[in-house]
Amino acid sequence: xxxxxxxxxxxxxxxxxxxxxxxxxxxxxxxxxxxxxxxxxxxxxxxxxxxxxxxxxxxxxxxxxxxxxxxxxxxxxxxxxxxxxxxxxxxxxxxxxxxxxxxxxxxxxxxxxxxxxxxxxxxxxxxxxxxxxxxxxxxxxxxxxxxxxxxxxxxxxxxxxxxxxxxxxxxxxxxxxxxxxxxxxxxxxxxxxxxxxxxxxxxxxxxxxxxxxxxxxxxxxxxxxxxxxxxxxxxxxxxxxxxxxxxxxxxxxxxxxxxxxxxxxxxxxxxxxxxxxxxxxxxxxxxxxxxxxxxxxxxxxxxxxxxxxxxxxxxxxxxxxxxxxxxxxxxxxxxxxxxxxxxxxxxxxxxxxxxxxxxxxxxxxxxxxxxxxxxxxxxxxxxxxxxxxxxxxxxxxxxxxxxxxxxxxxxxxxxxxxxxxxxxxxxxxxxxxxxxxxxxxxxxxxxxxxxxxxxxxxxxxxxxxxxxxxxxxxxxxxxxxxxxxxxxxxxxxxxxxxxxxxxxxxxxxxxxxxxxxxxxxxxxxxxxxxxxxxxxxxxxxxxxxxxxxxxxxxxxxxxxxxxxxxxxxxxxxxxxxxxxxxxxxxxxxxxxxxxxxxxxxxxxxxxxxxxxxxxxxxxxxxxxxxxxxxxxxxxxxxxxxxxxxxxxxxxxxxxxxxxxxxxxxxxxxxxxxxxxxxxxxxxxxxxxxxxxxxxxxxxxxxxxxxxxxxxxxxxxxxxxxxxxxxxxxxxxxxxxxxxxxxxxxxxxxxxxxxxxxxxxxxxxxxxxxxxxxxxxxxxxxxxxxxxxxxxxx
Amino acid sequence: xxxxxxxxxxxxxxxxxxxxxxxxxxxxxxxxxxxxxxxxxxxxxxxxxxxxxxxxxxxxxxxxxxxxxxxxxxxxxxxxxxxxxxxxxxxxxxxxxxxxxxxxxxxxxxxxxxxxxxxxxxxxxxxxxxxxxxxxxxxxxxxxxxxxxx
Numbered sequence: 045x046x047x048x049x050x051x052x053x054x055x056x057x058x059x060x061x062x063x064x065x066x067x068x069x070x071x072x073x074x075x076x077x078x079x080x081x082x083x084x085x086x087x088x089x090x091x092x093x094x095x096x097x098x099x100x101x102x103x104x105x106x107x108x109x110x111x112x113x114x115x116x117x118x119x120x121x122x123x124x125x126x127x128x129x130x131x132x133x134x135x136x137x138x139x140x141x142x143x144x145x146x147x148x149x150x151x152x153x154x155x156x157x158x159x160x161x162x163x164x165x166x167x168x169x170x171x172x173x174x175x176x177x178x179x180x181x182x183x184x185x186x187x188x189x190x191x192x193x194x195x196x197x198x199x200x201x202x203x204x205x206x207x208x209x210x211x212x213x214x215x216x217x218x219x220x221x222x223x224x225x226x227x228x229x230x231x232x233x234x235x236x237x238x239x240x241x242x243x244x245x246x247x248x249x250x251x252x253x254x255x256x257x258x259x260x261x262x263x264x265x266x267x268x269x270x271x272x273x274x275x276x277x278x279x280x281x282x283x284x285x286x287x288x289x290x291x292x293x294x295x296x297x298x299x300x301x302x303x304x305x306x307x308x309x310x311x312x313x314x315x316x317x318x319x320x321x322x323x324x325x326x327x328x329x330x331x332x333x334x335x336x337x338x339x340x341x342x343x344x345x346x347x348x349x350x351x352x353x354x355x356x357x358x359x360x361x362x363x364x365x366x367x368x369x370x371x372x373x374x375x376x377x378x379x380x381x382x383x384x385x386x387x388x389x390x391x392x393x394x395x396x397x398x399x400x401x402x403x404x405x406x407x408x409x410x411x412x413x414x415x416x417x418x419x420x421x422x423x424x425x426x427x428x429x430x431x432x433x434x435x436x437x438x439x440x441x442x443x444x445x446x447x448x449x450x451x452x453x454x455x456x457x458x459x460x461x462x463x464x465x466x467x468x469x470x471x472x473x474x475x476x477x478x479x480x481x482x483x484x485x486x487x488x489x490x491x492x493x494x495x496x497x498x499x500x501x502x503x504x505x506x507x508x509x510x511x512x513x514x515x516x517x518x519x520x521x522x523x524x525x526x527x528x529x530x531x532x533x534x535x536x537x538x539x540x541x542x543x544x545x546x547x548x549x550x551x552x553x554x555x556x557x558x559x560x561x562x563x564x565x566x567x568x569x570x571x572x573x574x575x576x577x578x579x580x581x582x583x584x585x586x587x588x589x590x591x592x593x594x595x596x597x598x599x600x601x602x603x604x605x606x607x608x609x610x611x612x613x614x615x616x617x618x619x620x621x622x623x624x625x626x627x628x629x630x631x632x633x634x635x636x637x638x639x640x641x642x643x644x645x646x647x648x649x650x651x652x653x654x655x656x657x658x659x660x661x662x663x664x665x666x667x668x669x670x671x672x673x674x675x676x677x678x679x680x681x682x683x684x685x686x687x688x689x690x691x692x693x694x695x696x697x698x699x700x701x702x703x704x705x706x707x708x709x710x711x712x713x714x715x716x717x718x719x720x721x722x723x724x725x726x727x728x729x730x731x732x733x734x735x736x737x738x739x740x741x742x743x744x745x746x747x748x749x750x751x752x753x754x755x756x757x758x759x760x761x762x763x764x765x766x767x768x769x770x771x772x773x774x775x776x777x778x779x780x781x782x783x784x785x786x787x788x789x790x791x792x793x794x795x796x797x798x799x800x801x802x803x804x805x806x807x808x809x810x811x812x813x814x815x816x817x818x819x820x821x822x823x824x825x826x827x828x829x830x831x832x833x834x835x836x837x
Numbered sequence: 838x839x840x841x842x843x844x845x846x847x848x849x850x851x852x853x854x855x856x857x858x859x860x861x862x863x864x865x866x867x868x869x870x871x872x873x874x875x876x877x878x879x880x881x882x883x884x885x886x887x888x889x890x891x892x893x894x895x896x897x898x899x900x901x902x903x904x905x906x907x908x909x910x911x912x913x914x915x916x917x918x919x920x921x922x923x924x925x926x927x928x929x930x931x932x933x934x935x936x937x938x939x940x941x942x943x944x945x946x947x948x949x950x951x952x953x954x955x956x957x958x959x960x961x962x963x964x965x966x967x968x969x970x971x972x973x974x975x976x977x978x979x980x981x982x983x984x985x986x987x
Binding site: 068249302556730764 | 974
């Protein structure tokens with residue numbers, strides 16, 4: 045195994061350090077999008093189709109225009125000429141992928157309930173909302189396609205010009221004959237079908253946009269609650285034909301994203317074009333109901349997974365087939381979401397042959413796209429649920445079936461059957477430690493006692509071992525997957541004359557704590573106080589280069605760029621210090637912020653003196669530029685592959701169907717940790733988000749395509765009362781992909797926890813003959829499963 | 838209509854539409870944007886403030902209903918000497934990530950601690966049921982509230 049060890053020796057990286065982001069957030073000083081004070085701004089509100097599928101007839105705005113404060117109303121047809129192109133989809137996964145035009149305001153036909161058909165411009169947010177009530181749209185309702193299998197049948201085609209609802213078929217089967225042989229010769233052949241319900245990402249801050257034009261100067265500033273100001277700038281320029289150099293995009297404090305703010309949305313472009321038309325600022329803040337219908341949703345897949353195994357339960361082949369719901373249109377990276385899981389349906393198990401196929405379809409529902417984990421939670425769910433089924437078939441424990449199949453540690457870097465190279469891994473210790481934390485044998489004994497006593501409160505134990513690929517990503521790999529952009533990240537490190545440090549990063553935080561962690565990295569390298577490091581981000585005028593934050597990429601890609609930029613600055617500072625000390629640069633040590641001559645520790649110069657000398661430039665080495673600054677753009681050579689094992693214990697009430705999560709243990713390995721406090725925080729939140737898919741959350745649509753859970757009263761984002769304290773531990777297997785030895789942890793909890801909980805639910809009910817429970821495992825769903833199995837009624 | 842409220846110890850007033858929600862009055866008319874809005878259904882608690890010392894969801898009250906009352910918002914907690922003990926506990930326990938729910942969560946927690954003498958973890962969890970957080974999984978919030986209650 046090719047471990048790198050941590051390059052950090054400054055005593056700062058690896059410690060629990062409180063966040064520098066907190067004071068502003070704790071006192072109300074932080075400015076989220078709706079907090080911005082923008083004098084003279086007009087407000088917009090969108091008129092949205094109440095029908096999932098309808099032809100748009102005449103639109104009568106006369107009552108709206110007569111409403112106090114309403115300035116104008118525009119229909120989709122009115123603005124059609126404003127768009128240089130449709131809303132962008134940056135991931136055409138196949139050359140023949142169907143991608144019908146997706147205009148910011150629909151023209152002719154609305155294709156989901158929530159599709160915007162007109163916009164009201166008014167002097168206040170209340171007046172804009174009043175105006176929406178006064179717009180009368182003559183809709184001709186059409187039958188809606190709400191089920192993916194129905195969609196795939198093409199019984200009713202949504203986008204007539206495409207001729208089909210099938211967006212693409214994509215296959216990854218490196219060795220078809222090998223796969224056929226594996227299943228032909230299998231002693232055990234497990235076939236499982238699972239459904240991933242639609243989820244609503246629901247960051248606590250909804251989206252919002254404010255556009256400030258400078259009509260005479262030609263500049264425009266787009267403020268948006270987005271994860272991707274840099275990507276948005278390019279895409280908005282292309283969609284509106286705005287010169288990119290005249291456009292500045294700012295993400296103010298962003299109140300969570302979870303993938304749903306990794307997009308280019310209609311409202312951003314509508315505000316831009318209306319700011320142009322009216323010559324004044326235009327703004328919009330999303331309501332929670334809009335956030336449920338007009339912001340992307342996640343998951344929404346049907347999966348079939350087959351495992352071939354020998355008599356001992358050793359896997360000999362894995363075959364997965366997906367039917368994925370793209371919703372009504374293709375949002376920014378939606379087609380690629382299944383592909384982000386496509387390589388991982390064999391999990392962290394050593395399998396010789398592999399096959400993955402995916403068909404994606406349009407439906408008349410809200411578009412889907414990346415939601416925390418994006419493809420990897422779905423893959424992990426399928427393999428981890430199926431491994432439990434295999435354990436039953438073979439007659440061994442859930443722990444034993446995993447241990448028999450883990451990729452052996454000596455095989456790393458591991459050439460996966462799907463064509464990836466897993467960078468580093470050591471899986472068994474995470475399972476062992478998780479069992480220890482959970483008192484696995486004790487829990488099993490308790491379960492047996494309850495069963496023997498005939499208790500109706502059933503105990504269930506569920507394991508989920510996972511590996512994920514994150515740190516998006518090598519640009520060449522993305523190119524091979526037809527992704528429309530690169531996967532690099534940029535960082536600049538600037539030592540100011542007084543030895544304070546400015547860091548500019550292209551990563552765009554929205555709760556993760558980049559400012560704290562980036563300060564720690566730089567401070568550790570430079571030997572300065574982390575409080576003397578300022579991290580600048582999220583504004584394209586300050587940070588012009590970036591690929592932003594998603595896919596657990598910030599640290600392993602953006603952090604690495606930062607580490608390298610700091611090393612470059614130290615290299616230059618060393619040359620200046622050598623000049624000052626009249627020594628050879630190679631003869632200098634640098635530690636604790638001071639350069640010393642090896643063997644002559646009294647000959648030293650502090651970094652502060654070097655920084656000031658670089659600023660005055662009075663006596664620099666011949667040919668050296670003044671100042672201490674370096675910029676690095678880093679494009680990684682591989683993904684990183686975090687892993688771990690989670691164990692959930694649930695109690696299922698046979699009589700009510702209620703499932704309660706009563707214990708949870710997680711042992712994760714994200715390589716070297718910069719700030720363990722932040723790692724734990726990411727895991728806590730991630731785990732709960734995954735548990736929520738298992739037990740509570742679902743975007744429930746009726747047969748007409750109406751969302752029945754379009755607010756936080758009906759969509760069950762968990763509160764503190766449903767959640768429990770989790771037991772966390774970790775192992776450290778550094779990544780050889782980057783010099784810091786780091787992986788990612790933003791999505792790991794969500795990826796791991798859903799199958800752990802559902803395996804526990806099924807484990808509790810298995811004596812009744814139940815082998816699957818559809819998510820979320822609500823009391824009603826569980827009761828129906830019990831009744832269908834002939835259990836108590 | 839004219840609405841006057843003592844906010845964070847200072848008498849403030851503004852002329853507003855009768856239908857103005859307290860949260861919009863605080864944010865848009867008084868410029869106190871620390872109180873956030875997270876939903877349309879009084880479900881999330883991001884807008885929690887103290888009205889006459891007790892927590893209230895300011896999206897669920899009209900400004901007119903609190904005319905003459907004392908309101909404390911997140912901006913009214915910290916002093917020149919530093920953060921309020923509840924804010925400090927949230928900081929020390931890493932009880933916030935994106936920070937959007939935080940002002941409401943802190944206000945609700947202050948009210949909860951004020952109301953109950955012997956809070957345990959279960960009591961905190963039930964007591965904060967009306968405040969949603971999407972980032973933290975609540976574990977560190979519970980820890981922070983217990984720490985501040987001691």
